[in-house]
Amino acid sequence: MAEAEEWRPWEKLRELAAQPDPKPIADALEQLSEADQVIALGRLTAEERGAVLAALEPARAAELLETLPDVHAAEAVGELAPEAAAEIIGELWSDDRADLFGQLEADDVEAILRESPSATAEEVRSLLQYPPESAGGLMITEYVAVHEDASVAEVVAELRQNVERYADYVAQYVYAVSAAGALRGVLPLRELLLARSDRKVRELMIPKPISLPTSATLDEVFELFDRHAFLGIPVTGKDGRLAGIVLREDVDDARVDRAASDQMKSLGIVGGEELRSMPVWLRSSRRLSWLSVSILLNVISASMVPLFQDTLVAAIALAFFLPVVSGMSGNAGSQAIAVSLRELSLGLVRPLDLSYVLAKEASVGALNGLILGTLIGAVALLWKGSAMLGLVVGGALALNTILAVTLGGTIPLLLRRIGADPALASGPILTTVTDLCGFFFVLSFASLVLAHL
């Protein structure tokens, strides 16, 4: 293992990146597996990463860019001379190209577009006007469109003539458009294959196909792809003109990105992305943004303790049970949050169904609260020999668990109702309330029977 720890291919790349000769860099890179290339480039500085990219053939550099995390890809391209960047970017798919431009500084974008062929530059500008998280931002412009009045023979001839251009297209469908470019229908390749050559596209196509406007949100795109098994859905702009197609694979990638970003956010990474190659001040400050909210929540939940200071001094054994009670009910409440998030995402429960969720969680909460309360009460009894202490902490845990479980079930619904993201905010809200109440229950019950503890 010690040996494996010392595997550091980026050191060689770093050395080579400082030399003017590109050949050894390209050679060193090709000796690594694709996975190792991603790791090695991740350890370089942005400048070094740019030097590696500049050392490769444009097509190879484009391939490499597609395997890198977006942040690293954009950093590397930002380091290149505009002409070199333009050449590499010309090799990317239209959607990847637009994504990359979306991450670059405005100056770099302009400089690179000035060096790009005017058709590419125009296309990039038109794609950049759409937010990345929309159908327009997700679509590619590589598709085959034919006139609705064309015959099968004409379409096949057109395909044959442009075999090279269409070679990489994901061609499951051909799109039928009017003379003005409006989307009229979708023609599966299979229909084309099976039809007589004098039939017209118009007769074979699926008319009025399902489509997305360029302005559709990611959620609308996800929903449409969930509802239909299509591999691609056409996107239309103004006047119903065909603007591009969204492919299922790109939708899947967007879904994975969204989930990763949500997970990062729910664990307190503001902005939803942090890589360890980012500067320390950026990483530290993004994390602090959440921690400074969290310190306030923690102070609020602990604020119950000083109010019962005398009780705590008189029965100091309680100090052991305070974190156990609040921790346990927090855990029990998180389970109820998980089930509500699941049922919301399956569509089994609506934000309005509070009474249903309350009823369902009350029974599980009561059962598990009783069991956990009995367990912790038994610990108190066995450890301190005090039945009264057992009653106090057991009762507090039972009650707080019921509260936590019913709250945990309903908080996600309430958050969804006010338009907040339940996956992000449910946990912190629950923990704050259950800590506060847990402390309160233990300490106030104890004050009531203090003479007997």
Next chain:
Amino acid sequence: MAEAEEWRPWEKLRELAAQPDPKPIADALEQLSEADQVIALGRLTAEERGAVLAALEPARAAELLETLPDVHAAEAVGELAPEAAAEIIGELWSDDRADLFGQLEADDVEAILRESPSATAEEVRSLLQYPPESAGGLMITEYVAVHEDASVAEVVAELRQNVERYADYVAQYVYAVSAAGALRGVLPLRELLLARSDRKVRELMIPKPISLPTSATLDEVFELFDRHAFLGIPVTGKDGRLAGIVLREDVDDARVDRAASDQMKSLGIVGGEELRSMPVWLRSSRRLSWLSVSILLNVISASMVPLFQDTLVAAIALAFFLPVVSGMSGNAGSQAIAVSLRELSLGLVRPLDLSYVLAKEASVGALNGLILGTLIGAVALLWKGSAMLGLVVGGALALNTILAVTLGGTIPLLLRRIGADPALASGPILTTVTDLCGFFFVLSFASLVLAHL
């Protein structure tokens, strides 16, 4: 809003399900949107759900089954008479059918298969031998296979002859097989469309195509689909015989299921699935399985407190800071966990890169530890007017944050190294350690300077 709360379409369905006449049930169901059908059926008992299903045409019932959560679908089918179930199941896709059978009781499976056409029964039995989480369990058997020596004209004729049978197939490719059924190549439909009709499949096909063995694990399937943009990948069984194809859309569904199940597990739902329609005892006991482990962890982390009982009595203000210090450093550590999980999934860090992660987290941990420590120290100073108390709690929080952040960064790597799932176990391990150490730091520092507090 009060009105919307009272929207309860399942009550009507429930009433109708108790009647013998199927027509009104079908009518009532059709008046609901698809989303409302899922909710309404979710609120019914298994028996009532079966009655609704029995009231529908088999094709419509199959459609409905595909929209329901697996658990509800299987429960409903389990309630049907075997002949009725067989009819409905005959309308499902081969993979959905196998999934459904996988969730049924063994008795029900046998009873339904006895009523099914022998070809269907045989196919189900052959698919059921594969674990659901494998390429064999994921594949469908609806594909078009042609002999490698056939000509384009013969293939097109075969497709034309079977237009109806193939109509629903996701036909992006035709698969070329040997006389013995071994997979020889893949032929994109587009090639077929553009080729002269006397060319042979063998000349046009992509030979030695990428394929999966039926035994491939979900992770292997995910990886192959990540690496290639294919819409489907052929699956081969013994002797390289073509056994089925795995479609990207089914891979995506499996991915979503896996992620949902992981999230449920990480929040303490054993088994990875809970719907509120399940019986209370099952929901309660699955949740208790994790809570009983968690109670032990909570007791361990609080065990430091009784050891310093005298210190706590002497400086009771500490009781307020104990949960704040452990809670804050727990939050700071969770952020580091999130970043490690992200970098692991992007392939930017390997389980062996402990020293890299330690170095990167130490700087952020030290910076944020100092800032948080200063903040909480200032709170102590302002509240209690004691600089020494400020030093104790501030120092404890700073130290514990550095510990939590470096641990949080490395725990996921260590867990991955021993083959455990970092997404599930990292959180509980971190919280236990940071609670324990947080209590220890605050209380032991305080004992050292007790005279000055």
